[in-house]
Amino acid sequence: MNETERRFHxxxxxxxQTAKRDLGxxxxxxxxxxxxxxxxATARQLLWSDQISDGFETLRSxxxxxxxxxxxxxxxxxxxxFTGEDRQRARDRLDLFQ
Incomplete structure (x- = not known):
């Protein structure tokens, strides 16, 4: 794991921690x-899932x-x-729910 991966982790x-502290x-x-x-690995799995996670929905709400x-x-x-495709997938999902 390189330094950028450690920072991302x-x-x-x-x-x-922030969701727990600020939102309960x-x-x-x-x-x-x-x-x-x-x-x-968690980010990639959630990003490419066909389903929006419960966590995403909670944070959105x-x-x-x-x-x-x-x-x-x-x-x-x-x-x-992340690849360009990863970033586009993230952008599209955020745009869809803003």
Whole structure:
């Protein structure tokens, strides 16, 4: 795991912590996936799932799309971890639900 992957993994953990602290949302399944598979693998799985995750829906309903995996995929600091297709998928999903 390179430094960018480690930073991304920490960012995924921070999504969980912020959602719990600020929204009272305990994303147990999300943090379990991150712990077991790592942040990057979890992000790719959620990004390419045909179903919108419960976590995405919860964050959307609270007006916090900034905390979604999709928003993090689009951050310039993590660009090297994702393909153009990954970033387009994230953009499309965010645009659909804004």
């Amino acid at each position: 920490r960012a995924m953990v921070e999504i969980y 949302y305990n994303a147990t399944r999300f943090i379990q996936m991150v712990s077991e598979r790592g942040g990057l 609270h007006g916090r799309l900034d905390l979604t995996v999709e928003a993090h995929v689009l951050k310039l600091e993590f660009a090297e971890l």
